[in-house]
Amino acid sequence: MKATNIVVSLVLFALSAGVLLGTWHLPYWADFAPGSAFAPFWVGFAGVVLAVVLLVGTLSEHDGTPHSFPDRRGLMRVGGVAVGLFALLAAIPLIGFIPAGILFCLYLLLGVERRPLLPTIATTVIVIGLVYGVFVAWLGIALPRGAFGV
Amino acid sequence: MDVLASLAQGFEVAFTPTNLLFVLIGVTLGQLIGALPGIGPSAGMALLLPVTFGLEPVTALVMLAGIMYGGMYGGTLTSVLVNVPGEAASVMTAVDGNQLARKGRAGQALAVAAIGSFIAGVGAVIALVFLTPALSAFALRFSAPEYFLLALLGITATASLGTGSPVKAMIGAVLGLMIALVGTDPIQGTERLTFGSLDLMEGIDFLPVAIGIFGIAEIFASMEEPQNMQPVKTRLKDMWLTAKDWAECRMAILRGGLIGFVIGLMPGAGPTVASLLAYVVEKKASRHPERFGHGALDGVAAAESANNSAAHGAMVPMLALGIPGSASTAVLLAALVLLGIRPGPMLLTEQADLVWGLIASMFIGNVILLIMNLPMAPLFASVLRIPYSYLVPGILIISLVGAYAVSLSLFNVGLTLAFGVIGYLMIRADIPRAPLVLAVVLAQLMETSLRQSLMLSEGSLSIFVERPLSAVLALLVIGSLALPVVNVLLARRAARRAGVDRLVSHSSD
Numbered sequence: 249m250k251a252t253n254i255v256v257s258l259v260l261f262a263l264s265a266g267v268l269l270g271t272w273h274l275p276y277w278a279d280f281a282p283g284s285a286f287a288p289f290w291v292g293f294a295g296v297v298l299a300v301v302l303l304v305g306t307l308s309e310h311d312g313t314p315h316s317f318p319d320r321r322g323l324m325r326v327g328g329v330a331v332g333l334f335a336l337l338a339a340i341p342l343i344g345f346i347p348a349g350i351l352f353c354l355y356l357l358l359g360v361e362r363r364p365l366l367p368t369i370a371t372t373v374i375v376i377g378l379v380y381g382v383f384v385a386w387l388g389i390a391l392p393r394g395a396f397g398v
Numbered sequence: 399m400d401v402l403a404s405l406a407q408g409f410e411v412a413f414t415p416t417n418l419l420f421v422l423i424g425v426t427l428g429q430l431i432g433a434l435p436g437i438g439p440s441a442g443m444a445l446l447l448p449v450t451f452g453l454e455p456v457t458a459l460v461m462l463a464g465i466m467y468g469g470m471y472g473g474t475l476t477s478v479l480v481n482v483p484g485e486a487a488s489v490m491t492a493v494d495g496n497q498l499a500r501k502g503r504a505g506q507a508l509a510v511a512a513i514g515s516f517i518a519g520v521g522a523v524i525a526l527v528f529l530t531p532a533l534s535a536f537a538l539r540f541s542a543p544e545y546f547l548l549a550l551l552g553i554t555a556t557a558s559l560g561t562g563s564p565v566k567a568m569i570g571a572v573l574g575l576m577i578a579l580v581g582t583d584p585i586q587g588t589e590r591l592t593f594g595s596l597d598l599m600e601g602i603d604f605l606p607v608a609i610g611i612f613g614i615a616e617i618f619a620s621m622e623e624p625q626n627m628q629p630v631k632t633r634l635k636d637m638w639l640t641a642k643d644w645a646e647c648r649m650a651i652l653r654g655g656l657i658g659f660v661i662g663l664m665p666g667a668g669p670t671v672a673s674l675l676a677y678v679v680e681k682k683a684s685r686h687p688e689r690f691g692h693g694a695l696d697g698v699a700a701a702e703s704a705n706n707s708a709a710h711g712a713m714v715p716m717l718a719l720g721i722p723g724s725a726s727t728a729v730l731l732a733a734l735v736l737l738g739i740r741p742g743p744m745l746l747t748e749q750a751d752l753v754w755g756l757i758a759s760m761f762i763g764n765v766i767l768l769i770m771n772l773p774m775a776p777l778f779a780s781v782l783r784i785p786y787s788y789l790v791p792g793i794l795i796i797s798l799v800g801a802y803a804v805s806l807s808l809f810n811v812g813l814t815l816a817f818g819v820i821g822y823l824m825i826r827a828d829i830p831r832a833p834l835v836l837a838v839v840l841a842q843l844m845e846t847s848l849r850q851s852l853m854l855s856e857g858s859l860s861i862f863v864e865r866p867l868s869a870v871l872a873l874l875v876i877g878s879l880a881l882p883v884v885n886v887l888l889a890r891r892a893a894r895r896a897g898v899d900r901l902v903s904h905s906s907d
Contacts, residue, residue, distance in 0.1 A: 249828070256569065263576060264576075267576055267579065270593070271590055274588060277857075279742060280853065281855070282849045284583040284588040287849075291576055291579060302569065302572045316828070317826055318623070322623055323622075325621045325622060330618065330815075330818075331817050333614075337815060339799075345802070357791060361624075361678075361790070371791065372791070374792070375792040377794055377798055378792065389802075389806070391834050
């Protein structure tokens with residue numbers, strides 16, 4: 249956990265510095281009232297303080313708890329889902345939400361979960377049917393359409 | 399009497415066929431969401447919030463609230479039958495519930511959990527009926543300084559009363575405040591941290607944050623290992639409680655319910671802390687503490703009564719003050735805002751039908767849940783035999799459609815995925831996610847009331863201690879910040895003493 253905590257404190261420090269620098273050009277106090285940079289300043293300041301507290305606390309720990317990241321196989325499974333989701337996002341403008349959703353279901357169940365074909369197809373039909381029935385037919389939400397016009 | 403008349407009016411609203419149907423849908427979904435490991439009630443509520451866009455506000459709220467307290471009942475199933483808590487508030491149930499199941503007493507464990515949850519839940523709703531109007535009337539005296547301090551207390555209390563590291567809980571809250579800063583300044587209208595992006599000009603919507611941080615992140619975490627659940631079988635006839643079982647558990651239900659309700663009222667504590675505390679108290683009060691951890695029926699009763707009672711108790715500050723005390727009530731508050739309703743002390747007078755309809759629906763929902771968890775428990779237990787991997791694509795696609803439906807923009811879908819990754823990294827780094835979501839919800843109220851207060855006082859901080867009410871709130875904020883520091887100092891002192899005692903005993907040897 250020691251390495252994880254050090255990374256967390258460094259990321260928090262960078263984000264806080266980003267908030268402080270990103271609002272530096274805005275007024276902290278405008279005439280008789282706090283300006284637009286007032287809240288970002290204090291949030292950024294709190295972030296810096298917490299980053300330092302976590303860093304100092306972690307470095308002064310003698311026997312830290314082990315970190316809780318998954319093994320290589322677990323990371324591959326999580327990575328597989330994440331890659332699939334970002335690919336789905338990229339595919340939506342090209343082929344539409346529904347076809348991209350079908351491909352995602354098949355990829356996840358056959359590629360990542362290694363499930364048999366027939367239950368995979370049945371699951372895909374149920375999921376897409378549910379999305380279409382609730383969001384498109386009932387709520388009237390116009391999901392993005394792509395090259396197939398669906 | 400006014401309260402009872404309002405409640406009767408609430409029952410009229412709740413008993414309309416549409417609202418009854420959506421109470422049933424809400425509690426059934428809550429029961430299923432609570433039972434399935436990998437997705438909790440807050441995530442379920444966030445995922446299903448877009449489904450409510452086409453509904454009347456009261457119908458939408460009774461359904462979402464049903465998911466919230468239905469999740470408390472559903473979590474018991476997986477805890478007892480599989481030894482995997484369906485949601486965090488059922489962790490203590492798993493300790494003794496699964497031991498009972500291994501001894502062939504799964505039915506009794508489920509029955510006592512259902513009856514305890516029902517009694518504590520109905521008791522908490524009765525308390526809610528009388529407490530909410532009183533607190534709401536009292537809160538009409540609040541002005542900007544009190545609102546700022548109350549919102550701040552909501553965040554600092556999450557850090558000091560939570561179960562993990564207070565520093566990490568505060569880090570979660572600061573991250574939430576940073577997310578909420580993006581967009582347009584609520585008072586002066588200046589762009590902040592948008593980095594020239596038009597999509598960020600109106601700020602980051604709550605739903606992509608909640609769906610990503612809770613829903614997608616929990617799916618990522620559950621994907622780390624294949625989920626092969628082997629639930630213990632249970633039959634209806636095993637669910638009868640003997641007079642001895644009942645005598646053993648009735649005080650545990652009462653104590654658990656009371657502790658749960660009080661903890662639920664506190665900002666930031668929530669059902670998880672409530673069940674943990676109720677379990678510890680019950681172990682101390684029990685005539686047979688040695689059974690705890692090895693299958694104590696009263697341990698299950700206390701933990702389950704407390705978590706359901708806390709889920710209902712957390713509704714009091716949300717309805718009366720517009721301040722959510724837990725992640726689930728934060729989602730419920732966001733739903734109110736998305737449905738065009740302004741939360742706060744005026745809610746009870748401006749939207750009486752909605753508030754009383756919601757409260758009345760909780761009585762109905764608890765009765766439905768009792769039926770679902772007593773005669774129908776074996777049926778719901780059979781749902782656990784569906785391999786989890788077949789549910790994952792559906793949950794993920796509905797999450798993304800929900801994020802898209804908020805503003806019909808793929809940018810929000812991208813944000814949801816990004817927050818999903820952030821939420822997963824937070825889980826792995828042991829940073830609690832509830833403070834982040836609470837901070838996103840409370841940030842605007844906090845900033846506006848802080849700036850209004852300082853405008854009124856011309857920059858003097860004395861405005862936060864001038865009125866007795868604000869002074870008390872300021873003290874509570876300071877107390878909640880000091881509590882973790884005091885705890886650390888006491889723990890160090892105890893460790894030092896233990897070290898000295900060991901040295902003394904070694905030298906005497």
